[in-house]
Amino acid sequence: MRLTELFSKKFVVTSEIGPPKGWQIEKCLQEAEHLKGKVDAINVTDNQSSVMRFGSLATCHFLKDRGIEPVYQVVCRDRNRIALQSDILSAAAFGIENLLLLTGDHTKLGDHPQAKPVFDLDSVSLIYAVKKLEEGQDLAGNKLESEPPKFSIGAVVSPCSDPVEPQLIKMEKKVKAGAQFFQTQAVYETDKFVKFMEKAKQFGVPVMAGIVVLKSVGMARYMNENVAGVYVPDNLIEELKKDKEKTKSGQTGIEIAAKLIKELKPYCQGVHIMPLGWDDKVPKIIELAGLS
Amino acid sequence: MIVSQQKPIDEILKMLEGEKSVFVVGCNGCAEVCETGGEKACVELKQKLEASGIKVAGCTVVDFMCNKLLDSLKILRHKKKIDSADSILALTCGIGVQAIASVIDKYVHPANNTIYLGGFQGLWPSIEKCAECGDCVLDLTGGICPVINCSKSLLNGPCGGTKNSKCEIDKELDCGWEKIYNRLKKLNRLENFQKLVKLRDYSKMFPSAELRNTGFYDIEKE
Ligand code: SF4
Ligand code: SF4
Numbered sequence: 001m002r003l004t005e006l007f008s009k010k011f012v013v014t015s016e017i018g019p020p021k022g023w024q025i026e027k028c029l030q031e032a033e034h035l036k037g038k039v040d041a042i043n044v045t046d047n048q049s050s051v052m053r054f055g056s057l058a059t060c061h062f063l064k065d066r067g068i069e070p071v072y073q074v075v076c077r078d079r080n081r082i083a084l085q086s087d088i089l090s091a092a093a094f095g096i097e098n099l100l101l102l103t104g105d106h107t108k109l110g111d112h113p114q115a116k117p118v119f120d121l122d123s124v125s126l127i128y129a130v131k132k133l134e135e136g137q138d139l140a141g142n143k144l145e146s147e148p149p150k151f152s153i154g155a156v157v158s159p160c161s162d163p164v165e166p167q168l169i170k171m172e173k174k175v176k177a178g179a180q181f182f183q184t185q186a187v188y189e190t191d192k193f194v195k196f197m198e199k200a201k202q203f204g205v206p207v208m209a210g211i212v213v214l215k216s217v218g219m220a221r222y223m224n225e226n227v228a229g230v231y232v233p234d235n236l237i238e239e240l241k242k243d244k245e246k247t248k249s250g251q252t253g254i255e256i257a258a259k260l261i262k263e264l265k266p267y268c269q270g271v272h273i274m275p276l277g278w279d280d281k282v283p284k285i286i287e288l289a290g291l292s
Numbered sequence: 293m294i295v296s297q298q299k300p301i302d303e304i305l306k307m308l309e310g311e312k313s314v315f316v317v318g319c320n321g322c323a324e325v326c327e328t329g330g331e332k333a334c335v336e337l338k339q340k341l342e343a344s345g346i347k348v349a350g351c352t353v354v355d356f357m358c359n360k361l362l363d364s365l366k367i368l369r370h371k372k373k374i375d376s377a378d379s380i381l382a383l384t385c386g387i388g389v390q391a392i393a394s395v396i397d398k399y400v401h402p403a404n405n406t407i408y409l410g411g412f413q414g415l416w417p418s419i420e421k422c423a424e425c426g427d428c429v430l431d432l433t434g435g436i437c438p439v440i441n442c443s444k445s446l447l448n449g450p451c452g453g454t455k456n457s458k459c460e461i462d463k464e465l466d467c468g469w470e471k472i473y474n475r476l477k478k479l480n481r482l483e484n485f486q487k488l489v490k491l492r493d494y495s496k497m498f499p500s501a502e503l504r505n506t507g508f509y510d511i512e513k514e
Contacts, residue, residue, distance in 0.1 A: 077444075103451045106443055108461040117444060120492070124448035128489045139491070158452040166473045169485050170449035177489050185452055228455040 001069055002097045002152040004180045006040055007206040012270030013291055014071060014183070014208065015282050016043035019054035025062060028054075031279040032068055038283045038292070041069040041098055043183075043272070047078060050110025057087055061094045071154060072096045075104025080120040081139055085129055092149030100154040100183060101126045124170070124177050127153055131178030155179035157207075158229035159196035160189050167229075168199055175203045183272040185229045186212035188236060190263045197267045206269035211260055213253045213275050213285070217241055250281050258288035265289075294322040294385040295408040295499065298333070299428070301340055304381070307401045307431045311378035313347035314401075315370065317392065319357035319384035328404045329353070329383045337383065337403065349377035357388030360418055364395050374398060386422030386430060386437055393435025394420065399479050402430040408499040426496030432484045434475035441468025447490040 006012050015035050020028050032042055042063060046056040060070035072091050074084065088099070107117040121129060129139045136148040155174045161167045171182065182200075187193045187209050200207060212230075214220055217240045220232040236256055240247050247253070261271050271291075275282050286292050298304075308314060316334050323329025331353055338348045350373035354366045367374060374380065379399040382389045386406040393400040407426045423439045429447060430437060439445045443461045450469030453460025459467045476482045 103444065103446065105453065106461045108443075119444040119446065120494075122444070122446045122448050122451075125489050125491050128491075156452065161452070161454070163470075163473070165477075166450050166454075166469065166485075167452070169482065173448060173486060173489070226455070228453045228460060 001041075002150075003041055003071070003154070004152040004206075007181065007269050010040075011265065011291065012206070012208060013039045013273065013286060014041045014043060014270065015039045015273045015275060015279070016045060016071075017059070017279065018045045018048050018277075019056065019059045021051070021053050023054060025054055025059060028059065029062055029066065032063055033066070034279050035282055036066075036068050038286055039273070040270075041071050043071040043073055043100060046073040046075045046102075046104070047110075050077065050105045050107050050112070050115075052110070052112055057091055057094070057096075060091065060096050064095055069098070070096055071098040071100050073100045073102065074126065075102050076119050076121045076123065076126055077104035077107060078115075078118055080118055081125075081129060084121060084126060085133060085138055088130060088133060088151075089144075089149065092151070097150070098152045098154060099130060100156065101130065101179075102156050123155060124173050127155060127174055127177040127179050134178075153178050153180045155182055156184065157182050157200070158185040159200070159209075160185070160187060160192045160231060161229040164192075164196055164199075168196075171200060172203055175205055179205065181206045181208065181269075183208045184210040186210045186223070186227075186274065187260065187264065188230070188232045190260065193264060194267050208270035208272045209261075209264045209268045211257050211271050211273045211285075213250075213257050213273070213278050213281060214240060215250070215253055215276070215278065216247060250278060253278070254281050254284050254288060257285045261285070261289035261291070293325065293409070294387070294406060294422070294424075296323055296326050296328045296385045296404040296406045298328045298337075298383075298404050299402070304337075304401070304403055305341075305344055305346075308341075308346055308379070308381070311346070313349045313377045314341065314379055314381045315349045315374045315377040316341075316351040316381050316383065317357065317366070318351075318353045319355075319382075319388045320353045321356040321358070321384075321388075323357070323384045323388065323404065324353075329357070329388075333383050337381070341381075349373045354392075357382065357384040358391050358418055358420070360391050360395050363392045367392075367396055386424070386428055387418070387420045389428070389430045390420035390422070390435055390437055391418050393430070393475075394418075397479065399481060400430070400435045402428040402435075404428065405496065407496070424497065425492065426499070427493050429490060432487060432490065433472045434479060434481060434484070436468065436472045436475055438468055438472060441466075441471060443468075445492075447492060449485060 318334040319329035
C-alpha cells in the first residue's frame with residue numbers, strides 16, 4: 001500500500017528499523033513485528049550512518065513477506081546511477097511501493113572511512129531518476145520494457161536547521177523533481193517546526209515530523225554537539241535529569257516523544273518515530289500520544 | 293597548463309538570459325593558449341554577444357586570472373564600466389572564474405568548461421581549486437565551485453549535514469553550500485539555486501584527443 005494514498009484518510013505514523021551487521025536477520029524482523037499493526041509502515045535504513053550492514057532492499061522484501069509495509073530507504077553514497085536505478089526496479093518487482101530517497105551521510109562518518117564516496121546522484125537527482133522510471137524511461141532516456149513501476153516517492157528535510165532557507169529551497173526542488181511526501185529530521189523545538197511549516201505548506205505535500213526517542217542526557221548533549229539540524233532545548237534535558245531511574249527505564253523518553261507528537265500534530269500530516277533500537281517502546285508512545 | 297574549452301554559445305546566452313549588458317574579461321594565461329581566453333577569443337565572443345542583442349560594456353584581459361591581485365588591479369581600472377554592466381563574463385578556467393568572483397561583488401558567469409590539467413602542473417597562487425569536471429556549473433553557484441567545496445560534490449544544494457556553517461565530515465571545514473547560499477543571497481540570485489535538476493555528466497571529464505593535444509603533451513610523447 002502506498003503511503004500517499006493514506007494521507008487524505010488519516011494521520012500517518014511510520015517507524016524504522018536498522019538491519020544488523022551480519023546476515024542473520026531474524027531478530028531484526030522480530031523487532032519489526034512489535035510494530036506490526038501499530039504503525040502504517042516501517043522504514044528500513046540503508047547502511048545507516050555509513051556503517052556497512054545487511055541490505056535494506058532484502059530486509060524490505062522480508063518485511064513484505066510478513067505482511068509489514070516497508071519504506072525502502074535509498075542513499076546515494078554507495079552506488080552510481082546504474083546500480084541505483086537497477087535496485088529500484090528490483091524493489092518494484094518485490095512489491096515494495098514506498099521509497100525514501102536521500103543523499104546519505106559521507107563515508108568518512110562510518111566504519112569504512114577509506115571507502116570511495118560515490119554521490120554520482122544526489123537526493124534531488126535520484127528523485128528525478130525515479131520519476132523518469134515511472135514515466136517508462138531511465139535516466140539516460142532509454143525506454144523501459146513493459147509496464148513502468150509506480151511508487152510513493154518520499155524525501156527528507158531538516159526543518160530546524162539554521163539557516164532554514166536553503167532547506168526550504170531544496171525541499172521545493174525535491175517537490176518539483178517528484179517528491180510526494182517528506183519525513184523530517186528529529187524535531188524537539190516545536191516553535192521552529194511550526195514556523196517551518198508555515199513556509200513549507202505552499203508546496204502542497206504531506207510532511208511527517210521526525211521523532212527521535214531521547215534515551216539519556218548524554219544522548220541529548222551529543223546530538224546538540226554533533227547532529228546537524230537538531231537541538232534539544234534545556235527544558236527537555238532538565239526533564240531527563242529529574243528522575244534518573246525513570247529516564248533509564250525509557251519512560252521519560254516515551255513521555256517526551258508523546259508530548260512532542262501531540263504538540264506537532266495540528267501542523268503536520270504524520271509522524272515518523274525513530275526509536276534507535278528501542279522498538280518495543282514505540283507502541284507506548286503511540287498510545288500515550290492518543291494515536292492508537 | 294589548464295585546458296579549457298568554450299561552452300556552446302547557446303549555453304552562454306542562456307546564462308545571460310534577462311541581462312542587458314556584460315563586461316567581458318579574458319585570461320591571457322593557459323586560456324589564451326587554448327584560445328578560450330586572450331584577446332582573440334574575447335573579440336570573437338563580443339561579436340557573437342552583440343549579434344544576439346547583448347551589450348558589451350567593456351572588455352579586458354588579465355595576464356593570469358587565477359591571480360587575485362592582478363584581477364583586483366584590472367577591476368579597479370575598469371570599475372565604472374563593470375559597475376554599469378549586469379554581470380561579468382569570464383573567459384578563463386574554473387579557478388580564474390572563482391578567483392575573480394572572490395574579489396568582486398558582481399555576478400560572474402563562466403564562458404568555458406575546464407577539462408584537463410595537461411602536460412604541465414597547474415600553478416596558481418590562490419586557494420581556489422577546480423576538479424576539471426568538464427561541465428562548469430559556476431554560473432549556477434555564484435562562482436564558488438561545488439565540486440570542490442562540497443565534500444560530496446553535490447550539485448543541487450546542501451545535504452542536511454551542515455552544522456554551525458561547517459561540513460558534516462569536519463568541524464573545521466566550511467560547508468561549501470552554505471558559502472554558495474550566502475553568495476547567491478548577497479547578489480540576489482537565489483533563483484539560480486532553484487533551477488532545474490543538475491546531473492553531473494562524467495563523460496565530459498575525458499578530454500578528446502584533440503584537447504589533450506597541447507604543446508607540452510606533444511613534447512612528452514616524443
Ligand atoms: S564546476 Fe568546478 S570543477 Fe567544474 S569546471 Fe567549474 S570550477 Fe572546475
Ligand atoms: S555539509 Fe555542506 S559541504 Fe558538507 S557534504 Fe553537506 S552540503 Fe556538502
